[in-house]
Amino acid sequence: MSGVLWRVRVFAGQFGLLAALALVAALLITAAPRLANDLTDRALHADVARLPYAARDITLSQRPENLNADPTLSSAADAVPMYRDRMPAPLRELVSEGWFTAGLEGATLPPAGPRTLLGLRTQGGMPDRVRVTTGRWPANNANLEVLEVALSTAVSKQLAAPVGTVLRVDPAPQTGPRGVSIQVVVVGIFEPIDGNDLAWDTIRLALEPFPGLPPDTPAAAMAMTDGAGLGLATRRLPTPALSWRYRLDEKRLDGESLQAVTTALAEIKRTPPVPGMSTSTNLDATLLRFDGQLRAVSALLAVVQAGLIATLLGLIALAAALAVERRREEFALLRARGGTIAAIGGRALAESLVVLPLATVVGWLLGTYVPGRPAATGWLVVGAGVVATLAIPVLAAVSQRRLSFTARRQDLVRHRPSVRRLTAELFFILVAVLGAYLLRRRGLSPDGSVDPYLASVPVLLAVGAAIVALRVFPWPLGQLGKLAARARGAVAFLGLARAGRGAPVTIGPLAVLVVAIATGIFSGVVMSSIGDARDRAADLEIPADARVSGYAFAPDVTDQLAAVPGVTAVAPVTVDPATRYTAANGAKNGVQVAVVDTAALARVATASGVSVTLPAALVDARPGDGPLPALVSPDVAAELGGGGEATIRSRSYDFTVAAVADAFPGVPSASGRFIVLPRQALPDPAVIAPDHFLVAGDASPEALRTASTPQAGSSVTVTSWSDHRRDLEETGANEVLSFTFTTGTVGATTLALLAVGFTVLAGARVRGQVLSRLRTLGLSGRQGRGLLVYELVPLVTIAVLAGGLVGVFLPRVIGPALGLSSFTSGAAVRTALDPLLIGAVLVLVVAALAAALVVENVVNRRMRLGEVLRVGEEGQ
Known part of the structure; x- marks a missing residue:
């Protein structure tokens, strides 16, 4: 054992390098998924927390025929925990609070x-x-x-009803018969202890009444009573509607439980706890959307992580090969003295077991301190540790398969590969292509898990590209060598000649470099492609500088917005999401009908710099006697015979199909079934009140809101294009997506530079001997550095070309399997190459060559270059 420890201390640099790589590999495998899970859970919590109560809470509703069995509603109020316990798992464990509410709708004419x-x-x-x-x-x-009822201070003021006021309440027309009423007396005025308490969400009108919209819209408010009071009301009014509302604690949700929660929500919608109940919630829609993004980003992270891990394992192999090469004479001497290959491998294994398993465990332990849920990556950590531990023993045993008493010539490489090697390379490429086909057809995670083989397809494609490049590059390199032979100076000729003989362009360093560069460029291309798709999605949804949304704006609001300083164009839009159209054959079908001033929209889009295409038939449409030209969705076009009659806001218009498209700028359509009519061609556009405006210009949101809100109490929302574009980046699992991109680009760049450094170290001994001989012939130090550059330029160039091609075309090959459109509001993700990415690759090439020169200088100083001609030549 002492001998093993002594050898480990002697070769501490080699084992330290392998230990560092093993530690980083274990840390990456453990920490990256945990950090991604932490970002996922925080993003999920934020998405759920920002939902309104009607979307995130589970509400069970029921209207009994009578209250004979429970006249004071005490049993219904006590049923909150019972109905919670009847929910399917895991919903019952997620409920943090629950409320029982009962209510009646009515109308009153107060005395004052x-x-x-x-x-x-x-x-x-x-x-x-x-x-x-x-x-x-x-x-x-x-x-x-x-x-008896109680009113808040604000409601009491709205009704002019102090304590003691008697009010007559008539039933609402939709819930009770006419001519029936009850009397209520105000016995108390109250203030909420905490107006932000979640319990007030469904009864907010009990605190702050809605004043109504003049001149003919009544105000709305709520009066509070007790269960016995509603029991008294049912003597003359209909039975109250009962509801049990449950708040799900978003902090108890995590990405791992999404599928179980959405399944349970679907089940409780189909089968409420009590027959006759109805369940309402939109939380499942939010969770399904988030789950789609999570699947996409998990697949992307798996691809990036596979590339980084493969690069790290390749670096471990390069470092192990370097260590074996440095100890070649030692292993050859042991072999010459009768040592078996197994004994040499066992000797190296004993040394590796002292350092590398411990380094792997340390990396794993450090990874466990990263916040986030642990991922099932323990087997990968074990695999990385095994590879690191066995790398030197295996390579040492393989290097001594044949007994050799003389040193190998490091500058002679056979260029013609054997048939066995060519067959293996062709089989490898076939496996990579087959994996790409399966990945495109099946997807990376059809059931929520990630297939290791399919996740490694990008790595296989990158290695396959390295193999092809290794077989293709000798010819152009030879032509360059011939040109260099005719030129003045020997540096270029010698450098290209050494590179042409396979130093340092061999499959090991080349494959590692290609995988690293392909991973980094793939991350950059996907990031720029998603950004481009988000720009197109924002252009389609808000083809303007800003959108002003509300309901039934007055006819003069268009002119008021146009008069706002900074506004250059305004386009009114009206959307009726639930109406009908009549086809030429008389069939009536549900559809969304939108009326858009397309001529004004064209001006708005041009002034805003938004790239959208509008059909000329709609833009040029003007009032006339014939039917209106219309743009329709493909589903509607398939049902029409060329035209029909569309209804919007109780008015009907004849139309003909002028264009068919999947979407129309500025007109959202959740159903995908829509008809768009040109507003400027209507006989009387003023009768169709706009519900939102598309505005071009740099006016402030406050100015637009003020100009579009002439009536007090109107609800108006102003959304700028930039705000909407930013929302596409900040909601959902976008933080995980950004983390994936950062990990891919930074990690791949760092590992690529390390690969170049290992390549320089691997050939440092032989190159030192060559430089020492050339120094005796008058080679300067600057020319020696130039020789290294000429040797490395082919390696880096081939790696950049092969890795770049794989990284650029990989999103197109496996893009459909990643589901990236979930991050772009449904817009198709097309391959987009950012010019900054090209510049970054050029910077990487320069940085790689600079790093190589630094490593070379350090090695030459340690080797004392003037003595290299003597050192290491004893066996020759």
């Missing part, structure tokens, strides 16, 4: 206030959430004739 749509509500635990400022909290019982 305006007519108000007044809802009656009761909700469990409300006395603990309010502070009664005047009077008391309602306390109804069966003996009372007048229903």
Whole structure:
């Protein structure tokens, strides 16, 4: 054992290098998925947290025929935990809070206030959430004739109803008969203890009434009562609607449980806890969208990580080969003294076992300190440790298969490969091509897991490209060598001659470089392609500098927006998402109908610099006697006979199909079935009120909101193109996507530079001897550095060309399997090459050559170049 430790200490540099690579490999395998999981979970929590309560909460609703069995609704209020426990797993474990609410819709004409749509509500635990400022909290019982209610200060002011006011409440037309009413008396005025409490979400009108839109829209508010009070109301009014609302704690969600949660949500929608109930939530839609992005980014991360791990394993092999080459004489002497190949391998294995398993374990332990859920990558860590541990023993045993008492000539390489090697290379390329075909057909993770073989397809393609490049490059390199032989000076000729004989362009360094460069360029190309697709998606959804959204704007709002300083063009748009059209054959079908001033939209798009295409038939349409030209979706076009009649806002228009497209700029369509009519060609455009405007110019959002909100209380949203484009980058699993890109580009660049450094180290001994001989012939130090550059330029050039081609075309080959359109709002991801990426590759080439020169200088100083001609030549 002491001899083993002594040899490890003697060759500490070689084992230290391998240990560092093993540690980095184990750290990358362990830490990258954990960090990705941490980013995934945080992004999921943020997406769910920003949802409105109606979308994220699970609401169970029921309207019983009567309240005879539960007149005070006490049993219904106590059923909150019972219905939670009946939810399918894992929903019941995710519920953090639950509320019971019952309510009736009605209308009242207060003695002094305006007519108000007044809802009656009761909700469990409300006395603990309010502070009664005047009077008391309602306390109804069966003996009372007048229903007791409590109003917030704001509602009391809206209704002009202080304590003691008696109100007559009529049932809403859609819930009760006409001519029936009840009397309610205000017994208390309250203020909320915490107005941001989640319990107020569904009864926000009980705190802040909606004042209504003049002149004929009534205000809306809510009065609070107790369960017994609603029981009294059912004597004359319909039974109340009951609902049980459950808040899912987003912090208990994680990426691993997405499929189980969405399945449970679908199940509770199909089968509520009690027959006759209905379930409402849109959380499943958000989780499905996030799950689609997560699948895509997981596949992308698997591809990038496979490339980085393969590069690291290749570097381990290069480092092990370098260590074996440095100890070639030692192993040859042991072989000459009768040592067997197994004994030599065992000797090297004993040394490796002292250092490399420990380094792998340290890398794994460091990775476990990274925040995030652990991933099932333990087998990869073990595999990397095994490769690192066995690399030197295996290469040492292979190098001593034949006993050789003389040193090998390092500058002689056989250029004609054997038939066996060519067959192996062709088989390898065939496996890579077959994997690419399967990956394109099946996808990388059809069931949520990642297939190791399919995830390694990009690596196989990169290695296959390196093999092809290795077989192709000798001819052009030979032609360059002939040109260099005719030129003045020997540096270029000698450097290209050495490179042409296979030093240092061999399959090992070349394959490692190609894989690293392909991984980095693949990451950069996918990043720029997604960015380009997001730009196109933003152009399609907001083909303007800003969009002003609301409902039923007044006819003069268009002119008011146009008058805002900085606005250069305005296009009104009206969308009716649920209407019908009548085909020429009389068939009536549901469709979304949009009316767009296409002529104004063309001006807006041009002024905004947005690249969209509008059909000339719609842009040039003007009022006339004939039917309107229309753009329709493919599904609608297949149902039409060339034209029909479309209805929007209760008005019908004849149209003919002028164009067919999957989408229209500025007109969202969730159903994919739509008809777009030119607003400027309508007989009377003013009768169709716009619900949003597309605006060109640099006006501020506040100015646009002010100009489009003449009535107090109107809800208007202003969304700029840049804000919408930024939202596409900041929602969903985009943080994981950015992490993947950063890991791929930075990791691949670093490993590529290391590969060049190992290549220089591998040939340093022989190259030192050559330089020592050439120095005696008058070669200067500068020319010696030039010789190294000429040797490395073919390697780097071939690697950049092969890796670049693989990295650029890989997204096109496996892009459909990655599902990247989930990050681009459905826009197709087309291969886009950023000019900055080309510049970065050129910088990488220069950096690689500079790093090679630095390594060469360090090695020459350590080897004392003047003595190399004598050292190491004893056996020759």
